[in-house]
Structure formats: C-alpha cells, structure tokens
Amino acid sequence: MRINDERLHRHFEALSRIGATDQQGIDRPALSAVDIQARTWLQQRIETAGLEYRMDAAGNQSALLTGRQPDGPRLLLGSHLDSVPNGGRFDGALGVLAAVEVLHTLSENNYAGDIVLEAVNFTDEEGSHVGLLGSRAMLGQLAAEDLANPFLGRRAFEAGLQRLGLNPDDLFAARRSPSQLAAYLEVHIEQGPVLAEAGDAIGIVTGIVGIRRQTFTFQGMANHAGTTPMDRRRDAGRAAATFAVSAWQTVAQAYRDCVINIGDMRYHPGSFNVVPAAVAVDLEMRAADETRLKALHQQLLAVAQAQASACDSTLACGPHEHLGPVAMDEGLQALLTQAAQELGLRYRKMASGAGHDAQSFATVCPAAMIFVPSAGGVSHCPQEFSEWQDCLNGVELLLQAVIAFSAHQ
Numbered sequence: 001m002r003i004n005d006e007r008l009h010r011h012f013e014a015l016s017r018i019g020a021t022d023q024q025g026i027d028r029p030a031l032s033a034v035d036i037q038a039r040t041w042l043q044q045r046i047e048t049a050g051l052e053y054r055m056d057a058a059g060n061q062s063a064l065l066t067g068r069q070p071d072g073p074r075l076l077l078g079s080h081l082d083s084v085p086n087g088g089r090f091d092g093a094l095g096v097l098a099a100v101e102v103l104h105t106l107s108e109n110n111y112a113g114d115i116v117l118e119a120v121n122f123t124d125e126e127g128s129h130v131g132l133l134g135s136r137a138m139l140g141q142l143a144a145e146d147l148a149n150p151f152l153g154r155r156a157f158e159a160g161l162q163r164l165g166l167n168p169d170d171l172f173a174a175r176r177s178p179s180q181l182a183a184y185l186e187v188h189i190e191q192g193p194v195l196a197e198a199g200d201a202i203g204i205v206t207g208i209v210g211i212r213r214q215t216f217t218f219q220g221m222a223n224h225a226g227t228t229p230m231d232r233r234r235d236a237g238r239a240a241a242t243f244a245v246s247a248w249q250t251v252a253q254a255y256r257d258c259v260i261n262i263g264d265m266r267y268h269p270g271s272f273n274v275v276p277a278a279v280a281v282d283l284e285m286r287a288a289d290e291t292r293l294k295a296l297h298q299q300l301l302a303v304a305q306a307q308a309s310a311c312d313s314t315l316a317c318g319p320h321e322h323l324g325p326v327a328m329d330e331g332l333q334a335l336l337t338q339a340a341q342e343l344g345l346r347y348r349k350m351a352s353g354a355g356h357d358a359q360s361f362a363t364v365c366p367a368a369m370i371f372v373p374s375a376g377g378v379s380h381c382p383q384e385f386s387e388w389q390d391c392l393n394g395v396e397l398l399l400q401a402v403i404a405f406s407a408h409q
C-alpha cells in the first residue's frame, strides 16, 4: 500500500494558498479569519474523502476511520494548520495533510483493523493565544489560569473562539479519557539543519525540549527626552536593552545546553521624544533538561532584577507558561525504526528543539514523531522549505507505521 503522491501534493498546494504571503510564506494565526478558511477547506477535504468529520469543544477538527471495532482504542495522528506570524507552508500543515492522507489511503484499501484511526488538526499549536491549546484541552492539561491571560488578550481570544462558534468556558469539555487513547504519531518538518546536513531522510524523535515563557516588564518613568540629563533618567528602555545583552551573555557563558529568545519588546509610551516609562520583554527559554531550564530561568530573573536596579527601574514579572521536556515512547521509536529500515530510508534518532502537540500526549499515552529534512534548516519564516520527496518519505513512513501498529494490537 502506498500514499497517493499526486493527491497529497495537490492538497498541499491548495492549502498553501490559504493565508499565503507574497514571499511564499503563510500568515495563518490560530482563530483568525484565514485559519477559519483553512479549517473549512480541511472539513471539505475530509468529507470528500468519505471520512467521518468532527470538531470538539476546543475546535480540534478530526477525521475518523473505523475498522472492525467502532469503540476500539484510538490511534491519533495529527498536527496543526495554524502558523506563526509570517511563517512557512510546511510547519504543521504537512502533518495534518499526512494524517488525513493516511486515513484516506487506508479507507480506500478497506481498512479493517481493531484500532480506530483519528487524524486531528489541533487548535492554536503555535500559541497565538494559548500554546498547544487544542491538544492540552483534549488531554485535560488546561487549567482555568491558562485561559486568563491569552497572549493577545482575552477579548481577541474570545472573538477568535466565537468565529468557530466556541465559548472559552466550554473548552474543558474537549477532554478525552486517556483509556481511549492507544497512541499518538505526528509527522513534522525538522525545522533545524541536522537531517539536511547529514543527508538523512528521516528523524525519529527521541524527546522534545522543555519550554518556559515569561514577560518581564521593566518600569521606569516617562520624562522629556531632550531636557532630562542622561544620569537622571529612569529609563526602562535602557534596563530592557542591558537585560537582553546580559541574558545572551549568560547563555553563551554558562548555559550552552539551553537556548533563549527575546521575541518582542513593547515600549510605552513609545515615542521619539519620551524616555520609555515601561518596556515589556517577551522571553522564551528552552532546554532538554528540566533542572538546567529551571536554573536558567532563576538566573535570568536575577539578571533582570539587577539590570532594573542599575537603571533605577523596577521589574514586574508576568505569569509564566511552562511545558516540561518529554521523552518519546521507546516502543513507537522501535516501530518507526523498523518501518524506516523496511522502506530503505536513512534515519537518525534526534531530539526536537521545537514544541509540538506530541508533547501534550507524551505524558498521557505512547507518543512519537517523524521528522523530515528542512532545507537550510530554516523555519518559522517564509523561506521554510522541504523537498517534496522528503515530505512524501515522511508520509509513507507514517502509513507503514500505522499499518504495523494496528497489526500488533
């Protein structure tokens, strides 16, 4: 049994047009009007394939394929259709199309396994509002506080959910019983340079890094930018800038096993001629080791405090989002290894520095991921690209893994 290459490619091209930017990228933030367009497209894709379509209370869209046992345990396959601002065509989209294509192919071949197969598009994987919203809601990992401060504010979040006819208070109803979940598999582009540089076709993911996010707000005092002597300013902009430089130095000197990103700084009031009164700094930290991640977080808090004091400013820390590092299931890694060998695909085992819905599943049921090479190792930008044959290899491997998994249940 093989994947229908032409059909998969046609669907990839069609989906890539929804939210396309003029630089060949995708701008499809979760719950935006274009995300809704992509969701409508996906529903049609699923229904045209003759698969059962469902959407849950968190907006997760599913295609279902039942074999001999309609109430049997479920193998979920999935990823996300939402993108980061001005992102790429492959991140998430490939995994959702792969999942639906695998079900379509098995359905055409009169699937009669004991496992129910479900292909899912998870809501807001990228965290435009709340990171991994859909998969966490499905797995009962969402707390009321997670919904209290969405990144774009509560009003934008509610308006986005309303576009789907959803209510924030109902999100928890998406929760599934873990006993129903047999396993989770996801195909994704690597988003880094390892596979492409090594000439490997497939990455079998061993684990996913832990991720912490927090907004540090430096507060000084607004004042006249021309008349206030330099040594009398309580300049929040200076505190934010010196913090950024010190944070980079801290990682370079003492935390080489970690990465950080300052993805945004917002100046208030934000004017040429006003000394910044406050600057909000969005900081993200990642590491495979939880102890190291925690130590880095504490160290950067201390650095921020020191820089605030040095600039006669104060520091206010926002709520922090925290996802622990997870390991992928050993049994599923072995199954993927064998399937890759049988397909003659050169593979390597590797860790993921990117976050994925698979990390929500890893603590609830066996979960694993298949990576395909990213040309130039770039992602979360319009230049993100993977050779089509590389994408196809990943989807073929997913199909063979699903067949092998359902045969062994």
Ligand code: GLV
Pocket: 125, 126, 353, 354, 355, 356
């Ligand atoms: C998701 O793409 C992430 O790693 O932030």
Ligand code: MN
Pocket: 084, 091, 126, 380
């Ligand atoms: Mn992403």
Ligand code: MN
Pocket: 080, 091, 092, 125, 188, 355, 356
């Ligand atoms: Mn992704």
